[in-house]
Amino acid sequence: MTDVPGLPVRRAALRMLDAVLRRGETLDQASHAALRQVRSGPDRALGLAIASEVLRWKVDLDAVIDGATRQSLPADAKPRMVLAIMLAQAMRLGTPPHAAIATGLPLLAGGPRRLAHGVFSTLMKRGATLPEAPTLPRAVADRWGERASAIATGLAEPPPLDLTLRDPDRTAEWATKLGGASLMPGHVRLARGTAVENLEGFDEGAWWVQDFAASLPARLLGPRAGRRALDLCAAPGGKTLQLAAVGWNVTALDISKRRMERLRENLARTGLEATAVVADALAWEPPELFDAILLDAPCTATGTCRRHPDVLHRIGLRQIGEMAELQAALLARAVTWLRPGGRLVYAVCSLEPDEGEGRVQDTGLSPDPISAEELPHGIGPTASGHVRTDPGMLPGAGGLDGFFVARFFRPN
Structure with missing residues (x-):
């Protein structure tokens, strides 16, 4: 049955899910290897969409499957994952049930295909449905607290495409x-x-291309023609482009040579200028101090769960703790590179308080509260003068990623 049309795409989706859920890989990492044999662009997009929908709705898909089986399938059982793939197509992607069966059952060659066929058919006859919004894994909902329900609602559909203008x-x-x-x-x-x-x-x-929430940190430094700014952890370069476009003399630093090549390509395409430096921020020393520093720190990226639903299942307290330690080290170095009177913006695309509010309690700088006038309609500063966005905000306008942003200045 290896020549079944559409089977390689479903096999690739199964491999991606196995890599994310069993080995803890990111969906981006897993997709490179899993989709290597899938040549068609639309087919590659379909494989990624299937895996993404399973990850986005996994708690609910598991509940639907458990409601149709006499004995619960083990959490890591292959039949459970194949059923999730079949159901995600039928219930979320509009795949006809017969096509989901034809491309799903061959994934269980030598396994319990009759069981999978029976469960899937039963659920289709029942008219089984998913809730309006995905159910978050319990540990995730506990961490995100009172905003968890609104965030889940924001995950129901993949995000729109945001562009930042030169x-x-x-x-x-x-x-x-x-x-x-x-x-x-x-x-x-x-x-x-x-x-x-x-x-x-x-x-x-x-x-x-830049998610709207990701564009806010650079906006909060304002235009400063000719003055020196450091974009720390800069690649792939959206914030560097923003700063250069409003007149900053930008130094863009990142440890990844490959990602910095993308930054240089973006600079060339837009005609903007910046000094690109490939270096480890924990070892690098600047030749002189900066008037402004933007630290968009490495993080767990749980705020990007709309487009990267794997973070709902890969990220736990261990990963959050590791990122918080790195963020603290980067922030401690960055504050020493700021001129008196200069501004520093700290940002993370994370929904975890330990990476946001808990990371800026003692920076050694003075708070520079963000005002409502600096922000778009529908987003306001917190009581502490910070910005906290999440996918549950701006529901009628398409939502946005989760970000935490805080601003400080060094007194003269």
């Missing part, structure tokens, strides 16, 4: 040209599934 004064023009909407000057939002390279303005570097 020239904010042309926001209305580009929104009209691209058929999008804007949440703030310098931003255009398009429907998901848009082929980026085919959009007007790509070749001329008029914009770059």
